[in-house]
Amino acid sequence: MTSMLTEVSANRSFGGWHRRYRHYSSVLDCEMTFAVYLPPAAEVRLVPALWWLSGLTCTDENFMQKAGAHGVAAELGMAIVCPDTSPRGTELPGEHDSYDFGSGAGFYLNATREPWNAHYRMYDYVTRELPALVEEQLPLTDQKSISGHSMGGHGALVCALRNPELFSSVSAFAPVCNPSRCPWGVKAFSGYLGDDRESWKEWDACELIRGGARVKELLVDQGDADNFLADGQLQPEALRDACEQARLPLQLRTQPDYDHSYFFIASFIEDHLRHHAGVLNATR
Numbered sequence: 001m002t003s004m005l006t007e008v009s010a011n012r013s014f015g016g017w018h019r020r021y022r023h024y025s026s027v028l029d030c031e032m033t034f035a036v037y038l039p040p041a042a043e044v045r046l047v048p049a050l051w052w053l054s055g056l057t058c059t060d061e062n063f064m065q066k067a068g069a070h071g072v073a074a075e076l077g078m079a080i081v082c083p084d085t086s087p088r089g090t091e092l093p094g095e096h097d098s099y100d101f102g103s104g105a106g107f108y109l110n111a112t113r114e115p116w117n118a119h120y121r122m123y124d125y126v127t128r129e130l131p132a133l134v135e136e137q138l139p140l141t142d143q144k145s146i147s148g149h150s151m152g153g154h155g156a157l158v159c160a161l162r163n164p165e166l167f168s169s170v171s172a173f174a175p176v177c178n179p180s181r182c183p184w185g186v187k188a189f190s191g192y193l194g195d196d197r198e199s200w201k202e203w204d205a206c207e208l209i210r211g212g213a214r215v216k217e218l219l220v221d222q223g224d225a226d227n228f229l230a231d232g233q234l235q236p237e238a239l240r241d242a243c244e245q246a247r248l249p250l251q252l253r254t255q256p257d258y259d260h261s262y263f264f265i266a267s268f269i270e271d272h273l274r275h276h277a278g279v280l281n282a283t284r
């Protein structure tokens with residue numbers, strides 16, 4: 001049965017609409033909220049969408065309120081869809097105890113370990129269930145690009161690498177590049193997937209690329225004053241090495257003095273939107 005979208009709020013923005021919706025997710029077995037920016041063009045035709053996956057501690061609201069993306073999306077005739085970062089309203093043991101695991105930290109994978117596997121299936125949610133819902137009930141074509149930040153930057157890479165036919169283009173801001181080898185990733189993968197590191201490979205962008213997964217190209221921005229870069233959480237050099245070995249075209253741009261915040265994202269989001277719009281228009 002198709003779940004219906006219930007509108008929670010609507011704000012006029014750059015001639016289009018920022019709208020938030022609630023719905024029951026059968027994949028996650030809970031109520032979820034997401035946001036969509038619909039450009040003015042969506043009032044007269046179906047438009048393609050950029051899917052944005054946010055990072056740790058975020059909801060659908062961070063990008064919509066802080067990235068400053070609506071004006072360019074309005075000009076380009078491109079929608080933006082922001083899912084939440086984890087299932088909500090579930091009360092699993094320890095789920096809300098830390099910022100980097102459980103609520104707000106779903107890592108866009110399908111958990112296999114109990115009790116997480118009953119709800120934490122964010123990969124299926126963002127690649128299958130939610131696209132089907134919004135493409136049926138909102139003025140969107142099935143053309144999609146994907147981007148994200150940090151945990152969500154990694155989610156975007158994995159979703160595109162596993163589904164090159166689904167996403168026309170992919171980019172990322174300060175992605176967690178090699179989660180099997182950084183503290184955030186090891187904690188999340190141990191908890192959601194268990195200790196068998198073989199099973200981690202299908203959820204790790206660098207491992208997927210080493211294993212032969214392909215997309216046409218990757219665009220990645222990384223600030224060099226990012227504290228999580230210094231902490232070893234992000235490891236863009238691992239992505240560069242994997243792409244070099246696989247001969248996968250990677251545009252990895254180091255942005256001097258930029259940190260991990262939404263000031264960094266807001267500074268470069270226009271480039272990313274124009275990049276995705278160029279690919280989506282070329283494949284229309």
Ligand SMILES: N[C@@H](CCC(=O)N[C@@H](CS)C(=O)NCC(=O)O)C(=O)O
Pocket residue numbers: 054055056057058062066099149150151260261262
């Ligand atoms: N140490 C931070 C880590 C969380 C963080 O930096 N989250 C990034 C993504 S990894 C973010 O986008 N935060 C929300 C925001 O800046 O609006 C915390 O405790 O909240």
